[in-house]
Amino acid sequence: MIVKNTYGTSVAFTTKMFGVIPKDEFSGSALQRKKQDPKEEKTNVKIKKKNSEGKKLCSLSKRSKQKIRKKITCFARCYKRLSFVTLTFLNKVDDEQAIIILRKFLDNVKKRSTDFQYVWVAERQEKNTEFIGNIHFHIITNKYWKIEKWWNYWLDLQRKNGIKPRDENFKPSSAFDVRQLNSSNIRSIASYVTKYVTKNNEKFKCQVWNCSRGVSELYTDFYTTTEFTDQFKRLNAVIKEFEVKDHGKRPFLNVKMINLNRQTLPFYKRLDDKNKALK
Template identity: 85%
Template sequence: MIVKNTYGTSVAFTTKMFGVVPKDEFSGSALQRKKKEADKKTVKPKTKKREGDKKLHSLSNRSKQKIRKKITCFARCYKRLSFVTLTFLNKVEDEQAITILRKFLDNVKKRSTDFQYVWVVERQEKNAEFIGNVHFHIITNKYWKIEKWWNYWLDLQIKNGIKPRDENYKPTSAFDVKQMTSSNIKSIASYVTKYVTKNNAKFKCQVWNCSRRVSELYTDFYTTTEFTDQFKRLGAVLKEFEVKDHGKRPFLNIKMINLNRQTLPLYKRLDEKNKINNTSRTKTI
């Protein structure tokens, strides 16, 4: 049995069912992506889109899982993180909102050192004035000077056609920042669960993205079952279940692990891999 591990979850599978043992101990990093030669040679024909025919995007279960992993590994690389919520002064279309967000992030990059982030789009449900309006949640390693960036966010909207309901309308909630201690992994997980895993809305824009170095973080590592036996001895397995095939034969065994002071050190190899990679990438930028 081969076990694929990430923070809080271990999945054991048979090589008979899924093929050979992975060549690399670590996985989940954008650094591992390699374009196939066939993709380079083959040019896909362009299809004409009918006017008004817009493709809707949503967060798939696979994307939600990926975001959870990236944010957890991101948090393990920095002592402090910020949770930023960006909302709009007035009704905004999805496409316009994403354009303004990109301009905002580009400006932050120019004026910050080592600015890393993950953002996710969400629809407003509680704001009766702009029901269904998009807003953005960003987890970042940046320390924000609230007054400066709050005013910039409001001015940027106005310059891009989002006018406030009246000229004196400057809601402080439009740029909301909460500090997060990355050592509290359960706190990070609660934010992710609240704003990512329950997000099933559809959008006419990209639904999430992250900075390059966050995309390059490794999120998983492979071991034998001896690794997960340690969690059993510590009494840290919160839940365990099997996934069976059509013949009712189990081919996956999934363990949900309690993340605490005893179990987190067991993920040290993933922490060290990302810290080494993070340091080397910083020097080359």
Template identity: 75%
Template sequence: MIVKNTYGSSVAFSVKQFGRIPKNEFTGSALDRKKQEPKKDTKAKKKESKDKGRTERSLSRRSKQKIRKKITCFARCYKRLSFVTLTFLNKVSDEQAVNLLRKFVDNAKKRSDDFQYVWVAERQTKNDIFEGNVHFHMITNKYWKIDKWWNYWIDLQLKNGIEPRDKDYKPSSAFDVKQLNSNNIRSIASYVTKYVTKNDAKFKCQVWNCSKRVSELYTDFYTTEEYTDQFIRMGAILKEKEIKDHNNRTFLKLKMIDLNRNTLPLYKRLDDKNINALKK
């Protein structure tokens, strides 16, 4: 059997059942996507774009898994990360909100040598005045000067027609920053679970995005079952599940692995692959 691994989980699958052996040891990077030729029919493309704008979007199960993996790999490449929450002074449409977020991100890029990020949209549920208003959570590798960027985020909203509900309403929570220790993988996982995994809201805008460098991080690598045997010997298997075919033969094995100071060194090959990729 061939095993597909990422931080905290390993899936062993039957090559005979699935019919092919992976060509590359590492997968999950945007670098491996096949480039598609641009479509000549621009009218059809514009119509498709408009249709997408009308359709509500949400995070699929696959997207949640992808975000979880990208954030974990991102955290393994930087010692410290920041968790930023951006909220609005008044009620905004989803489209207006995401356009302001893009302007904010573009400005941060211009003022940073190496600005990497992952952002996710979320609905406000505990705000009675702006109930359902979109806001954004963003994990970045940037150190933020709070006063400077808080003022910029407020001014950006004012310049784009978002007036506060009261004349002097400038909440400190509009730009909220928490520092994350990337060595504490459980801390990172808790944020991912809270703001990504449980996020089932629908939006009339893009639901998540990440910087180019983060999209290029590899999230998975292939091994034989000898690799996962190491976790068994360490007593690090939290949960195990087997899926069998109609002949009662196992063709899929799932192992959930405890991430700690003993098990994390076994992911060094993935750490090194991504750290080297970021240097290019």
């Protein structure tokens, strides 16, 4: 049996079923992607353009949600403090325009910051009755923000790109909201991921999420034998265990959900060390 592990989840499978033993101990990093052939890359670009012209709606798939959850958790393990930023708009904005403004904002932050890493996710506004359904963005980042400076820049950037407030003097502080996250508290990070990512089923006419290169390159999983998960059993740290069966009702995956605490987190040190070495 081979076990694929990430923080809080271990999935055991037989190599007989899948026929391949992983060559590398770690996986999930963009560094492991094969370089695309130029001809293939051009083909993919054409497909993307066609989808864009056809107004294809985008949403977070189950696989994307799992990937985001893993990336954010690994991101949090590399930095002592993170910030949770919410960017909202001064007026009604369509998805395509909003994503252009967001990219301009992030590009400017990159130029003026050292080691700026982030993950952002799009969401629909529900509480604002004036702009219900308006897109806004949540960003988890390692940056310390000078709020007055960046709040004003975010508002000015909107105005320069045609998003005018209803009232000329309208400068809502909520348009640039920053909360500090304690990355050592894995539960608090998980609560943000659950609230703003895993429950997000909205559809958009633009990209739904993205991350910086540094986050993309983080490894999210590592392979072990079942001896690794046996340690959690001895600590009574397996909070849930279930099997996944095929169409013939034969089990082919065994999934264990692990309680992350002071006792269990040290077992993930090999993943911590692998990612911190990338910084």
